[in-house]
Amino acid sequence: MPLREDLADDLAAAVRTPEIFAVYQPQVSLESGSIVAAEALCRWRHPQLGDIDPVTMIEVAERTGVIHELGRRMLDECLDTLRDWRGMGRAWAVTVNVSPAQFEDDSFGGHVADQFARRGFGPGSLVLELSHDSPSIDEGAALPQLRLLRDRGVEISLGDYGMDTVAPERLRRLPLTEVKIPGHLVRSVESGTRSSLHDEVERAHADGLRVVAEGIETLTHLDIAVQLGCDRAQGFLIREPDAEIVFP
Known part of the structure; x- marks a missing residue:
């Protein structure tokens, strides 16, 4: 792999091409299945280097400012995919990851809200997931945009819930609708035993938040997610990320 500095120009060019694309991993309701x-x-498939590690790609994008164009490109692609799902009778929501750096652009929230409204989607069709770096988010710039999005029917999710990365009082200031528990925390719970993670799930539910368990790889992990009281599950047991958008 070349130095990350060497990838900057390639990424800036790739963001306008099919080298950049989305894969989709489904979430299931633990109530209905x-x-x-x-x-x-x-994902980024470099013509010479092959698949670039997503963490490296995002780090390069944030450092160079390409994250703004990349984020808008992904948003537009995902909203088009959501429209295709609706055309097939699939009433699913789509979750799109966003970087704290994207909120440095004061027009970001308005752009998302406008694109969402222009396609005529109902509330809850689009979920924006704040990354694990959300504690570094500039609340002065981000909160008005997040509140605008919530008012327009866009849901807000927080990743890495349960890792004490955000103080409870700050978490409550964010207009969240959902939190996601990382897979390694789910897998750390011994089946049939009470853990502090149960308390975190109960706290989220008390705040009116939906809870998603990530990284579900085995039936045991799925059973633990159910025991924790999670609402949804996501992981390789259910399906690996796939460029195809038609799931059974």
Whole structure:
């Protein structure tokens, strides 16, 4: 792999080409067992280097400012995919990851809200997931945009819930609708035993938040997610991320 600095120009060019694309990993309701949403994951297939590690790609994008164009490109692609799902009778939501850096652009929230409204989607069709770096988010710039999005029917999710990355009082200031528990925390819970993670799930529910368990790879992990009281599950047991958008 070349130095990350060497990838900057390539990424800036790639963002306008099919080298950048989305794969989708479904989420299931633990109550019904049905697919209710899918998370869009950005991928970069470099013509010479092959698949670039997503973490490296995002780090380069944030450092160079390409994250703004990349984020808008992914949003537009995912909203088009959501429209296609609706055309096939699939009433799923799509979750799109956003970087704290994207909120440095004062027009970001308005752009998302306008694109969402222009396509005529109902409330809850689009979920924006704040990354694990959300504690570094500039609340002065981000909160008005997040509140605008919530008012327009866009849901807000927070990743890495349960890792004490955000103080409870600050978490409550964010207009969240959902939190996601990382897979390694789910897998750390011994089946049939009470853990502090149960308390975190109960706290989220008390705040009116939906809870998604990520990284579900085995039936045991799925059972633990149910025992924790999670509302949804996502992971390789259910399906690996896939560029195809038609899930059974």
